Amino acid sequence: MEELREEKKTFNIQSEVLFVGAVLKQPELLVEYSRYIKSKYDLYDEATRFFYNEIERMYTTFSQTVEENTVNAYMSQDKDRMKTYKSYGGFKTIKKWSDLAIVDDFKNYYNTVKKYSLVREYERFGFPVQKILNHPKYDTWLPNDIYKMIRAKADKINTVILANEESAILNEDNSKLVNSWLLKPQMGLELPWKLVNEMFRGARLGKLVCMGYLSNEGKSRNLMKLIAHITLVLKEKFLLLSNEMDEEDLRACLVTTVINNEEFRELHGIDIKKPEKELVLGRYRDNNGNFLERKIDKDGEYIESEQEYTIRVYNESEEFRKITKIANWIDEQTEGKIFFKDVGSDYSNEAIEFECRKHKMVHDVKYFGYDTLKGFGIDDWQTVKQTTTKIKELMKELKMFGWAVxxxxxxxxxxxxxxxxxxxxxxxxxxxHVVDHLILGKRLNKEDYHKYEYVPHKFWGELRSVALDLSKTYYGWKIDKNRGGSKDLIPLIEVDLDTNEWVEVGYLVKKGK
Incomplete structure (x- = not known):
């Protein structure tokens, strides 16, 4: 006769407390794990479910720090929520659970919570879960080990609990999709270059562009032109990760871009040109066109205070007053925010993934830039390809658009x-092979201008081309890959790195062709 065994519980409150306690102790765990947690199924206890749901909601809508004043302020925003919070012990419970949890053991807490979650769902569908719970190896099993035991009938449950996706049937609902394209064409956000925008069908969510340049040819500056367009013209949020330029360099590039490019001038209404070098050196002309200098004595010592000099420059230089107004205008634009993170010390795949997930989760950022795409630790083709693959996977999963240089x-x-x-x-x-679009940019040597002509935008549709102007600098953009359509044309960009102007003037052709 089979030995009777004690009926075991299908929940483990202690593990749930430790799991939630670890999240309360280190809320950044939500960035990596929240997409896997279904609190309705995974957390049996009402108190653990309440604290998990509220800390997740607070993290994404209110604050990313779990401090007593912050949590109490958040809870007090809703009367019923505050009442429940107090009934479960308030911040004392948060403090107690946080102290109990060991963050380094979080993966174990997570696996235990998921394991019991699966067991409860199997029980609900009539599976003999006591055999699972009484198995001598149950404590060492992972959630997938339990799933394998009941694989034949468990696919649907596994999808819900383990957050796996079911396959799609491609030969269904296609007529509905065709009608949806009629009403809403598959175009992404407008890119600031007409031909590139048409070829790529805009900045489509889920897609990744790679833009290549030689060293010191302006790849970071070109990216800043794109960022300024997306945030300040189109009012969308943007995340920039950089392992090359620091914050001050990027701010200087941003201000220079907004001062000198026509698309921003139409918004702030101030007509002026100013090269970045003069901007960062604090060089401003008076109304007679002469540079203003801080007053010094015969020994070269300043005899004018910083405040006095600033006031004098403001009063005597219309140029300075205009630049100040433009800088203030940038600061006032609150709809399209630029989030910047210097990842020079750690641009591993894990660091990139964390920042993308966090900014999408907390700030709903949909547009992402990375400067520069290279391997972390070992800069060889394998690590670069792995990083590119990771970024592409993130863009697809998070429904973001990426532009990596x-x-x-x-x-x-x-x-x-x-x-x-x-x-x-x-x-x-x-x-x-990984990216959706690949652009290879090159500054054309003036000695080679005679080899080329270009078809200006105004002549499109006509067999008319014009010579390149020797007084100007041009970049050709070879479209080497394009999942949005054709790649036959080479956009021609007129560039001034001093003022960070990147203007698409047409497409390049070989002379005589």
Whole structure:
């Protein structure tokens, strides 16, 4: 006769307390794990479910710090919520649970909570869960081990509890999709370059663009032009991660961009040109066109205080007053925010993933830039491709648009723009297979201008091309990959790095073609 066994509980309150306590102790765990947690199923106890739900909601809508004053302020915003909070012991409970939890053991807490969650769902569907609970190896099992035991009938439960996605049937609902495109064409946010925008069908969520340049050709500045357009013109939020330029350099580039580009001038209404070098050196002209200098004595010592000098420059320089107004205008734009994180000390795949998930979760950021795409630790083709793959997966999962800049090989300077290919990418030509769009940019040598002509926007549809202007600097953008359509044309960009102007003037053709 089979030995009778004690009926075991299908929940583990202690593990739930430790799980929630760890989240309360280190809320950043939500960034990685919240997408896997279904509190309705995973947390049996009403108190643990309440604290988990509220800390997740607070993290995404109110504050990312779990301090007594902050939590109490959040809870007090809703009368019923505050009542429940007090009934469960208020912040004393949070403090107690946090002290009990060990963050380094969080993965174990998570697995235990998920394991019992599966057991409860199996029991609800009539599976003999006591056999599972009484198994001698139950304590060492992971959630997937339990799923494997009842695989034949458990697929639906596994999908709900373990957050796995079911396969889609592609030959269903297609007529509905065609009608949806009629009403809402598959176009993303407008890119600031007309031809590129049409070729890529805009900045579509889920897509990743890689833009390649030679070193010191302006790849970070070009990215800032895109960021300023998306945030200040189109009023969308943007996350920029950089392992190259620091915060002050990027701020200088942003202000320079907004001062000098026509699309921003139409918004702030101030007509002025100012190169970045003069801006960061604090060089301003008086109304007669002469640079103002801080007063010094015969020994070169300042005899004018900083405040006196600032007031004098403001009074005597219309140029300074205009620049100040533009800077104030930038600060006043609250709809499109630029979130910046210097990741120079850690640009591992894990760090990139954390920042993307956090900013999407907390701030609902949909647009992402990365400067510069390279391997962390070992900068070889394998690590670069792995990082590119990770970013592409994140963009797809989080429904974000990504623009990453990469460096081309030094010998690319000798390659004609029409011959550019992924072979010109330093360390990782294989990333072409991962990205949705690949642009390879090159500054055209003025000695080669005679080889080319370009078709201006105003002549599109006509067989008319014009010569390149020797007084101007041009970049050709070779579209090496395009999942949005054709890649036959090479957009021609007129560039001034001093004022960070990147104006698409048409497309490049070989002379005589």
């Amino acid at each position: 990469i460096q081309l090989t030094d010998d690319s300077v000798y390659t004609d723009i029409f011959e550019f290919s992924s072979n010109n990418i330093a360390n990782a030509k294989q990333l072409k």
